[in-house]
Amino acid sequence: MIWPFRSRPALQPSLAARVQALALSPVREQTLDDGWIVVDVETGGLNPRADPLLAIGAVTVRGSAIVMAPTCEVRLRQLEATATDNILVHGITTGQQLNGLAPAEALLDWLAFAGGSPRLAYHAEFDRVALQRASRSLLGLKDRAVWLDLAVLAPLLLPAGPGFNRPLDDWLAHFHIPVYQRHGALADAYATAQLWLALLPAARARKLTQLRQLLRLGRQVRWLNPGQS
Numbered sequence: 327m328i329w330p331f332r333s334r335p336a337l338q339p340s341l342a343a344r345v346q347a348l349a350l351s352p353v354r355e356q357t358l359d360d361g362w363i364v365v366d367v368e369t370g371g372l373n374p375r376a377d378p379l380l381a382i383g384a385v386t387v388r389g390s391a392i393v394m395a396p397t398c399e400v401r402l403r404q405l406e407a408t409a410t411d412n413i414l415v416h417g418i419t420t421g422q423q424l425n426g427l428a429p430a431e432a433l434l435d436w437l438a439f440a441g442g443s444p445r446l447a448y449h450a451e452f453d454r455v456a457l458q459r460a461s462r463s464l465l466g467l468k469d470r471a472v473w474l475d476l477a478v479l480a481p482l483l484l485p486a487g488p489g490f491n492r493p494l495d496d497w498l499a500h501f502h503i504p505v506y507q508r509h510g511a512l513a514d515a516y517a518t519a520q521l522w523l524a525l526l527p528a529a530r531a532r533k534l535t536q537l538r539q540l541l542r543l544g545r546q547v548r549w550l551n552p553g554q555s
Contacts, residue, residue, distance in 0.1 A: 335466050337430060344434045345465055352442040352471045356537040358526060359389045363440045365398075366514035367453045368416040370408040374456035378404060379429075380418050382436045382457070383511030385519050387446075390526060392519045398439035399512040401426035402460075417510055430464045437461070442471055444537055448494045448518045450475035474540055476521055478547050483528040490547075497521050 337345065353360075365384040371377030384398040407413070407420040426432065436457070447453040450473045461467045480497055481490050488496040498505055498517060501524040507513040534540055 335430075335464060337465070341430055341434060344438070345467065348434070348437050348467070353444055354472060354537065356444055358529065358535050361393075361443050362387045362446050362522070363443045364446045364515050364519040364522060365436075365440070365453055365457075366447060366511045366518060367456050368418060368509075368511045369456055370404075370412055374452050375459060377456075378402075378408070379456050379460045380404065380408070380416060380423060381426075381511040382432065383513070383515040384436065384439060385512070385515050386443075387519050387522055390523060392516065392523070396439070397512060398436055400432040400435050402429045402432045403427060415509065429460070433457075433460055433464050437465075437467075437469065440471065444472040444474060446474050446476060446518065446522055448476045448497075448514075448521070450477070472537065472541070474537075474544060476518060476525070478544050479540060480521065480525055482543055482546060483525050483532070483534075494518065494521070 356362075363384055364387055365382065367374075367379060367383075368381040369377045369379055379402055381401045382398060386393040386397075401418060401422055403426040404423040407423045408416075408418075413419065427435070445454070454473050458469055461469050476497075477490075477492075477494075481487055481492075487500050494514070494517065495505070495508070498521060501521065503517070503520045503524065505517060508517060529535065529540070534543060
């Protein structure tokens with residue numbers, strides 16, 4: 327469920343009505359054939375607890391296919407653009423930052439797209455913290471959806487792969503997944519979704535077909551690889 331969090335910021339009536347419509351229970355019983363939301367965010371720095379959220383990109387994976395439409399791609403309007411060296415990383419220009427969607431509207435678009443479905447991301451803690459922080463501050467909501475981290479699951483499902491603490495590009499190269507564009511939120515979400523599809527045969531071979539089984543597998547990293555999270 328998307329729970330009220332502390333006092334809710336003052337919102338325009340139209341946005342407040344959309345917030346009320348987001349009272350969806352998080353999905354906790356799910357199979358590999360159901361819908362999974364693969365998400366990536368771009369921020370104004372490396373600290374998701376402090377740096378501004380700039381963009382959100384997300385796609386749906388259902389079964390063994392990426393759903394090409396609809397997708398979610400929103401840029402949050404900024405009061406001032408990030409530094410030039412940061413723009414070179416995420417590629418969101420000064421004009422795009424200053425002319426994005428109103429932040430609350432962008433967050434509502436994301437939450438309406440994702441609903442209560444489980445979220446998949448690569449280094450998911452970064453994305454989770456950035457999105458939950460923005461949801462709390464902009465909408466007064468705490469999103470309780472389940473998250474899975476492919477940076478953790480990939481080496482557990484495929485020990486012969488690149489391993490832990492590897493960038494997404496290493497895993498894409500391992501599976502010979504072509505990359506035509508990266509370091510945009512939607513492009514990175516699509517690349518992460520391709521990695522998820524490549525990992526599904528390994529999950530099915532081990533009969534790991536339920537969300538709860540994958541969550542249990544992910545927790546093993548705490549004792550298999552001390553220092554990982």
